Amino acid sequence: MSVSERVKKGMEVGSWIRRMFEEGIAMKKKFGPKNVYDLSLGNPVMEPPPEFKREIKRLADHPFKGMHGYMENAGYPETRAAVGAQLSKETGLKITEKDVIMAVGAAGAINVALKTILDPGDEVIVFIPWFVDYFNYIENHDGVVKPLPTDENFMPRLDVLEANIGPRTKALLIDSPNNPTGVLYSAELLKKIGEILRKKEAEYGTEIFIVSDEPYKKILYDGLEYPSPLNFHRHSIVCTSHSKDLSIAGERIGYIALHPDCTHHDDMIKGMVFCTRVLGFINAPAFLQNVVTRIQDVTIPVSEYRRNRDFIYNNLVRMGYTVNKPQGAFYIFPKCPIEDDVAFVHDLQNEHHVLTVPGVAFGIHGYFRLVYCVEHELLEKCMPGLEQMAKKHGLMK
Ligand SMILES: Cc1ncc(COP(=O)(O)O)c(C=O)c1O
Structure with a gap:
């Protein structure tokens, strides 16, 4: 077939989630959708907040001329200014429209950022477990993926990080709060990471960026606040979206924010605007830019996700699974009772109709991921299957 070797390899990397998804569809057809419990x-499922609908209505009732046409590739200045104002509030830095480029979701933002900074052979460090498409995003722009192990709580190991930064290291791509583990990187950790990067920048005479993928930054529990890498490293590029905080993942609206004191700031912005164009995005969706301009401080009610988090975490612990309590996002990543995570996930699926994703999809064996951004009743229906599996493998009597 004419699919390139590079794409074939990329498809293989992401194939676990796709395979689970396809098997899930087949099972739903066979057993009926109500009898298959999809946590993959x-x-x-949460509806967007009322303010989102209010803004759609306002724009539909009061359209302005040219509203559906092209604008400058970076996006509407008013939208970028609104994003900058919100980020200024969150970080205490002065961030303006000059630092912001609107993007096609966090995924589009990451691709624009990576294309802008990577020359062929430049290395991008990621921590395991990682978001499955990072591998492909880095390869899209001829970068070399450098996956690094984390500690038993999925936290970056600073000694390992420092030892693995070399003259070709261009970026560290992080994802906090994390998919799949739910861990949040603390301010102390980010401070130390920033110090290591600056030490290495001085040693090699390079710039090493933190590319911060943060679509879950507003989905935090237990009173935690989001520490932004912008406060700890001036070579930071925020790549994010409203996919999760406004529950509008299909609408593909996000943004990039560059630290205002970044070296070669204006050239970096011009580079990212150019990459937005030549990657074929041209600009972020016009209508959605206008919709999100006035609701930068709005977020879906996190309490519903917290209720699900508490429910699934408490039940998994009761059943004897070893699992970290997620601090944010809406994923949980327990240890499998057996080493073979693929076999475990298949059994859970075939015997109990509960769909999850094996750890290998995130670069690590021996774990499995469940999502809890679903109806609470669906979570309840998954518990007997998880309990049976815990009994089968001796976690509980
Ligand atoms: C860690 C992470 N990064 C990026 C994305 C893509 O986000 P978006 O839909 O905004 O492109 C996702 C989506 O699930 C994600 O989990």
């Missing part, structure tokens, strides 16, 4: 996909 991070597609939030």
